[in-house]
Amino acid sequence: MFKDHIVKPRATDNLTFMGTVAAVTFAVTLFAGLGESGLGRLMAPILLDLHAPLARDLAVAVTFTLTLVLNLFVLGRFPLRAQIITVWCELLLMFLLFFDTFDLSYAFIATKVGFMITQGVFTTVYVSAISIAIAFVLALLGATARLSSNGFAIAIASFYTSFFRGVPLLIQIYLIYLGIPQLGYVVGAVPAGILALSLCYGAYMTEIFRAGISSIPRGQWEASRAIGLSPLQTMLRVILPQSMRLIIPPTGNQFISMLKDSSLVSVIGVWELMFLARTQGRAEFRHLEMLITAAVLYWLLSIVLETVQARLEKHFNRAHR
């Protein structure tokens, strides 16, 4: 984004701004009546022995507002990087405190988390990784076909993207798992899941690749063809490496999204993370524990993918420093 060079007084030093923030926070917390909430319990030492509901609500609202305003005031003085890190940590802490109010059994999580990783995360990762690889190839073929001047190729590719983008993934999974056996082949749940995910994401990524490829200026094709490179060589050596810069950010998005959509294949009984999250807690009625564990594991996986994506972006941007 464009960074202007206008010098503005710090918003956190502005009395009107901070006053407004304080007033709004106070009003909202008071109105929410947090005296008996988890937040209220967290603040028990401050509440002393106030018992009147209104007094408790008021005390919580005041404490919360003061903490927030003071926090803003101090953080406003931090340099950018420190601000980012501190706010991240604060949000994370609030998140954890929020989950803590659920009264979770950590002992139960501890007994299950090992299996959820070795079986669930492992399955999720390999199903996604294989699907991603196939989707990438499908997208490359699809985009090339869409941009070709071959009627058959264009028709097949656009039919493909139209269908697989237009039908819910869940239905595709059922159609493949239940439909292919009608043809006489019995497919296992895992291959069926992988097939559905790759076909669906291949269709989305076809559009991403198509946009990336067509955004490369015509002059690049002309220069490459004029020195004698074949159309295929031009595509592989000149056009695709340049399109990668534009293809990778949205593709990274797709991959993260696929990682989570792979939870849909749990409906056909693949023992991936989501399937375990739903089944492992059932016996002891500890659904929330398992769902939260799965949520955290999905999140961690996504963070890994985000990091990989950032690396790749940097690699393909090296000529544009």
Next chain:
Amino acid sequence: MNRSNVAHDLPQQAGVRVRKLNKWYGEFHVLKDIDLHIASGEIVVICGPSGSGKSTLIRCLNLLEDFQQGEVIIGETPLTRSAACVAGIRRQVGMVFQQFNLFPHLTVLDNLMLGPRLVSRLSDADARALAHEYLERVRIGNQADKYPGQLSGGQQQRVAIARALCMRPRIMLFDEPTSALDPEMVKEVLDVMGELAQDGITMLCVTHEMGFARRVADRIIFMDQGCIIEEAKPQDFFDNPRHERAREFLSQILSH
């Protein structure tokens, strides 16, 4: 291929013959009955007002633009639409573009080596040697490992010329090579082109640089509205243009 004769001697030069070439963009008749004969080793400058079809004409010679009627012969080979023929012609015809069209994701050296490696099938070492020789020749040898985006416009265009030369073409086409450059960079590119002309390569150059045309060209072709209106030696063309439109054009371009 041994290293000493890789770059120095140019391949045998070829001429160009164009007969009754006609091209339409939809209803619009861009090139009308173009007849053109360029001898081997000749330096020809094509000029004319914008929209006169001069770029389109030279882009027809290596089939970057298609045309509906007429025939183009490069050396002894008639240009057909078959993949093999077009590939053969493009190997013999080098082209330099107004917008340089360097490959931004490759270093200068890799830009030059791509064609020799993939098309001429040279070994890595031979392609590298060839690239270095031509980079020296356009006086940019010390920038081999930079990316095009890190070079000035004039340097980029010289790299583009070297990239075309690395394919050891028999004919060079220049499509307004200095039109996208800052004024102070025009000279370095024209100097390189002037040296190339002295080496005896066949050159077809669309340009508005009339000083260059006067100094270097063997012949000037003036086009207007899709027709070749005047063909003359530079001296005759500049001192005594025969056609009214050529006179107008020259007074426009030389008056500022």
